[in-house]
Amino acid sequence: MNHWSYTVRVWAIRKRPYRKPYQLRWQVGHRPHSESFLTSGLAESRRAQLVTAARAGEPFDVESGLPKSMVQKETDIPWYQHARNYIEMKWDYAPATTRRGLAEAMATVTPILVKDTKGMADPRTVRRALYSWAFNKKRWEEEPPPEVKAVLDWFERKSLPVSALAERLLARKALNACTKRLDGKVSAGSVIARKRAVFHQSLEFAVEAELLEENPLHGLQWKPPEKVDEEVDPECVPDPELAERLLAGARAQGARGRHLEAFYGAILFAAARPGEAVGLRRTDFHLPRRGWGTVWLRESRPRAGRPWTDSGEAHDRKGLKHRSRKAVRAVPIPPRYVAMVRWHITVHGVAPDGRLFRTARGGMVQESGYGEVWARAREAVLAPEEQKTKLAKRPYDLRHTAVSTWLSAGVEPQLVAERAGHSVAVLFRVYAKFLKGGDDAANAKIEARLNAHRSRDAG
Known part of the structure; x- marks a missing residue:
C-alpha cells in the first residue's frame, strides 16, 4: 500500500x-x-x-x-494480464455459471482494448481462445492448441495498459462491445447488463490494485440499446387450466414425456426454478395419502458445462438463488401434485442417489431434453395462432403461473415471496402487472367492508 x-x-x-x-x-x-x-x-x-x-x-x-x-x-500492466488477475481473484468463490459469465464478458471487451488490430485472428477464433482458454482458470495448466496459443501470444503483445482506460472514450468503446453478438446483432438486455456489471467490477478491481485512480464508468453517460424488462409479460403466462393441459400434453409424448410430467409439475405447483427441480430427491418430499404435502427445495443444479465446474460434472451444485448455501425453502404442494409425485415414484422409481428425475442412462435431465418435450406438448395443445406467440414458450413460464395464481387467490405477498424464493421488493417489481390486475377484487373487498360499516350505522 x-x-x-x-x-x-x-x-x-x-x-x-x-x-x-x-x-x-x-x-x-x-x-x-x-x-x-x-x-x-x-x-x-x-x-x-x-x-x-x-x-x-x-x-x-x-x-x-x-x-x-x-x-x-x-x-502498470497490460489489460490482458489484469483481466486474468481478475478472473483468478473471483474464481474460487464463484459458482460455475458465474465463472462462465465472467469469461464471456472478459472475452467480449478484451479485443477492444488493444493497440491495433493488425494480425488479429477472425472474431470466432478470438472468442474461442479467450473464452475457453485465457479466461478459464481450469485450463491454465494445459498446453493450448497451436492456433489458440498464437492468439493468446498476440494479445499479450498487443494489449493496452490498464492506465489507458482512464480515457473514458476507450471505456465507452468497451461498453459498446458488450451490446453486440458475434453476428453483429444487438444482444438481449439481460446479457448486456450482465457483461456491463462484470466489466464494471473488473475496473473496480483495477482501482483497488492502484492501476487506475477512479473507475472511468462512473463519469460516463451511457445507456444500453436494450433495457432489462424485469416485469413478467402476462402474454407469456398460461392460466392454471392451460398449464395443466400442457402437462397432460407432455405426458402424451411417450416415455420421456411421462417421466417429465412431475418435473414440470414441480415448476407449476411449487414455483421451483428448473435448476431447483432437476436435483429433487425422494427425501425432499412429504407425500401424505390425503391433503396437502410439502417439498423442501434445498439446492440448485444449473447446467454450466464441465469446463466450469470444480467437480467436472456438467451440472453445478449450489445453494438456492440469492440465499445462503444452507438455506431451505419449504413449499406446500396441493393434493393433485402429491398424487402426481407418488405416481411418478411408483412407476419410475428413483435413482441410486434418490433423485426423482433422470435421463435413460441415469444422468441429470437437461434443458435440451425437457425443452424438446415441452415444445412438442405446446404444439399438441395450443392452437396454431397461439403457437406463434410467447404463450408458455418455456417450461419456466409455469413458475410465473404458480406465483400469479397465488397472488390472484389472495395469498399475502409476503407468503408468496417466501414460497417463490423472492424478496417482497422483487416480487412487487417482477409481478407488478399481476398485482395491478387484482385491483377489481381489492376494490370489491373494500366496498364490502365500507357497506358493512354503513349497515351497522343505519341499524
Missing part, C-alpha cells in the same frame, strides 16, 4: 568523485531519497520531472520517492 505525501523538497545536483558522479537528492515527508547519474543532463532531466510534479500538486510516494504518475507507470 502506497503512503503519499505532498511535502517534497528537491535539492540542487551535486558532483562527487564516483563512477556516477552526478547525484540528485530530494526528500518526501521526512524520508530522504537520492539517485546518481552518469551525466549532468540525465540528472537535470530527472530533477525537472520531480520539480514539475511537485509544482503541479501531485502526491509523492514516501517509500519510493516518486510522484504518483511515475509510480503508476512503473506498476
